[in-house]
Amino acid sequence: MLWETLAPTLVRQARREGPPDALIIQLGENDLGRREGPELQRAMCADLDYLRGLFPRTFLLWSDLLQRCCWRFARNPEKVDGIRQRVARAMGRYISSAGGLLIPHPDISFRLEALFRPDGVHLSSWGHDIWLQDLRDGLLEWLRRRVFGLCLSSRPRPPAISTRLQARAPDLPGARFAAAGPEGGEGAVAGCRPARAGTAAANQFESPPSNRGPSQRVTSGPASSSKGTFLQLSNYLLTHYKKGVRPVKDWRTTTNVAIDVMIYAILSVDEKNQVLTTYIWYRQCWTDEFLKWDPGDFDNLTQMSIPTESIWVPDILINEFVDVGKSPDIPYVYIHHTGEVQNLKPVQVVTACSLDIYNFPFDVQNCSLTFTSWLHNIRDINISLWRSQEAVKNDKSVFMNQGEWELLHVLSYFREFRVDAASESYAEMKFFVVIRRRPLFYAVSLLLPSIFLMVMDIVGFYLPPDSGERVSFKITLLLGYSVFLIIVSDTLPATAIGTPLIGVYFVVCMALLVISLTETILIVRLVHKQDLQPHVPDWVKRWVLERAAVLLCIRDRNAFCPVRTQSSDMSRNVENNDSTAKLNHFSVESTRDYDGTASGSVIPAQGGDSLMVENILKEIRAIRQFLEKRDEFRDIAREWLQVGYVLDVLLFRAYLVSVLAYSLTLGTLWSIWQYA
Numbered sequence: 001m002l003w004e005t006l007a008p009t010l011v012r013q014a015r016r017e018g019p020p021d022a023l024i025i026q027l028g029e030n031d032l033g034r035r036e037g038p039e040l041q042r043a044m045c046a047d048l049d050y051l052r053g054l055f056p057r058t059f060l061l062w063s064d065l066l067q068r069c070c071w072r073f074a075r076n077p078e079k080v081d082g083i084r085q086r087v088a089r090a091m092g093r094y095i096s097s098a099g100g101l102l103i104p105h106p107d108i109s110f111r112l113e114a115l116f117r118p119d120g121v122h123l124s125s126w127g128h129d130i131w132l133q134d135l136r137d138g139l140l141e142w143l144r145r146r147v148f149g150l151c152l153s154s155r156p157r158p159p160a161i162s163t164r165l166q167a168r169a170p171d172l173p174g175a176r177f178a179a180a181g182p183e184g185g186e187g188a189v190a191g192c193r194p195a196r197a198g199t200a201a202a203n204q205f206e207s208p209p210s211n212r213g214p215s216q217r218v219t220s221g222p223a224s225s226s227k228g229t230f231l232q233l234s235n236y237l238l239t240h241y242k243k244g245v246r247p248v249k250d251w252r253t254t255t256n257v258a259i260d261v262m263i264y265a266i267l268s269v270d271e272k273n274q275v276l277t278t279y280i281w282y283r284q285c286w287t288d289e290f291l292k293w294d295p296g297d298f299d300n301l302t303q304m305s306i307p308t309e310s311i312w313v314p315d316i317l318i319n320e321f322v323d324v325g326k327s328p329d330i331p332y333v334y335i336h337h338t339g340e341v342q343n344l345k346p347v348q349v350v351t352a353c354s355l356d357i358y359n360f361p362f363d364v365q366n367c368s369l370t371f372t373s374w375l376h377n378i379r380d381i382n383i384s385l386w387r388s389q390e391a392v393k394n395d396k397s398v399f400m401n402q403g404e405w406e407l408l409h410v411l412s413y414f415r416e417f418r419v420d421a422a423s424e425s426y427a428e429m430k431f432f433v434v435i436r437r438r439p440l441f442y443a444v445s446l447l448l449p450s451i452f453l454m455v456m457d458i459v460g461f462y463l464p465p466d467s468g469e470r471v472s473f474k475i476t477l478l479l480g481y482s483v484f485l486i487i488v489s490d491t492l493p494a495t496a497i498g499t500p501l502i503g504v505y506f507v508v509c510m511a512l513l514v515i516s517l518t519e520t521i522l523i524v525r526l527v528h529k530q531d532l533q534p535h536v537p538d539w540v541k542r543w544v545l546e547r548a549a550v551l552l553c554i555r556d557r558n559a560f561c562p563v564r565t566q567s568s569d570m571s572r573n574v575e576n577n578d579s580t581a582k583l584n585h586f587s588v589e590s591t592r593d594y595d596g597t598a599s600g601s602v603i604p605a606q607g608g609d610s611l612m613v614e615n616i617l618k619e620i621r622a623i624r625q626f627l628e629k630r631d632e633f634r635d636i637a638r639e640w641l642q643v644g645y646v647l648d649v650l651l652f653r654a655y656l657v658s659v660l661a662y663s664l665t666l667g668t669l670w671s672i673w674q675y676a
Helices: 003-017 037-054 077-097 125-147 161-165 226-238 389-393 440-462 469-488 501-527 538-551 555-599 607-675
Strands: 022-026 059-063 101-103 188-192 255-270 275-287 303-307 316-318 321-324 332-336 340-352 364-373 381-385 405-418 425-437
Touching: 003 037, 022 125, 037 059, 037 077, 059 077, 059 125, 077 101, 101 125, 226 303, 255 364, 255 405, 255 425, 275 364, 340 364, 364 381, 381 405, 381 425, 389 405, 440 469, 440 501, 440 607, 469 501, 501 607
Parallel strands: 022 059, 059 101, 255 381
Antiparallel strands: 022 188, 255 275, 275 340, 303 332, 316 364, 321 340, 332 340, 364 425, 405 425
């Protein structure tokens, strides 16, 4: 736990339970090595000022920063320990000025290796006992101040560890407090409240299941040493205990193990390797007939924690395990005086799962966690649910719901099976973890760009079919879509057994863009003017210009083209008539002159004029033929343009219907899968 999480944690707890009467803070060791000393000191003072203003009636107890043999994120442990000492002195002065109580730990030193675990960070069982005793002394001092108004300086501190561990706690009426201990300074915050008036004299020293230290609950009876009671009970239970034997007095008795699973987080889903990594809170409970005692014989002690390695533990495993996760080591279990053993631990589970990615990114995955005894049959170990199936199914209280996956429910199913017909029956409990992917990110980054490119391709059909801009525009779209597919290829999940539907969607969109480009090239080829372009065949006129045009409701286009053709024919006839009239007039004039000359005197022949007239007539005939040929070519080009226009409209509407039908089908399927 880091210092920055202190204030939010206390605020949330105060909203649920109200402000505490006393606040014990053991925090800050994990920040050493991460942050500079002055920065950490300022942050601590600022947060404590904030908490004092938020809880003005709360008494502050500061547990001094613990020493360590080694520090995380630090290359020089001695330098970090020097920072620890300076921060500890500064916080001691702050606590004294704020009217709080400082709880020192002079007996916990990094020079005593027995007080620490082999990692040099976490406290051992012995170190935990000393740490808890220091907290107990601090709480007793706070109670003395409240009840008797005594001062801390009036109580001399015991000089030796052994003397302190054997000290007996005096009874203080009307008080109840709770303390939580860290593992070598991991961090703890505890709230303390006075008990109700009229209760019996009691000291209650509790440690939550997540802590590694011992715990006891004293409800009545004479005051006694918690250390002595623990030792006596531990010796009573474990002296002749055989952890290699199933804990039943009658071998015919079946050991019933109740298990429970709470999903804490979905860490990763590896579609390629078909692996699911989850973080679960696993609980199992069974009855150990050799771990029973009478609370009256042990100072009314009803429960305690003991090392897991000291007792028998069922061999219940997960069948789908494919790798060892990074799970924290929880070396303790809780035992009750009735013989009930509770093993509570968080587990990182790396399991094989058959992932179906066809519906990506709207997919729902169903992965199983099968708990079974690897060796014992159902006559030796039977498995049951700790809670009801409905409670397990709808429990999302601890699930971290901020990731890519959403937890729908956890189904449970008990099954008794046989490996073969001649073997014994085995019990197994299956938990089906049903999760659903949140598709918003993939819809924005994958689907929307593809949709935009397809819309631009459809809009490109409104460019004139006889222009070359449409071809270049569609080629640009095709290249852009190719680059888009290259970019998103790493985002799509891939397996050896299947391809997601969205991948098929991208391929089909690519094919539609290619078809659109091919259609554009065909239309441009049809409407392009050629010198030797033939006439439009009659069957093309009949099927395209008549029937297809009527079917596509483009009759105005058909009416417009004949009018243009008729007007051009009329203009050509007018030009031809004018030329013919001029030629006829010239011929009449020549004939009249010739007749007049013949009736009168003889005029010499003018051969040069006749030759010139013939040449002029030849030129006029050539010009007339050229104009007629040009008009014919124009009519042919206009007919092919009309054919291309009709085919363009036909292919565009067919293309549009195909795109819309395909998109609506996929959208409907994805909507059904998303909300199924």
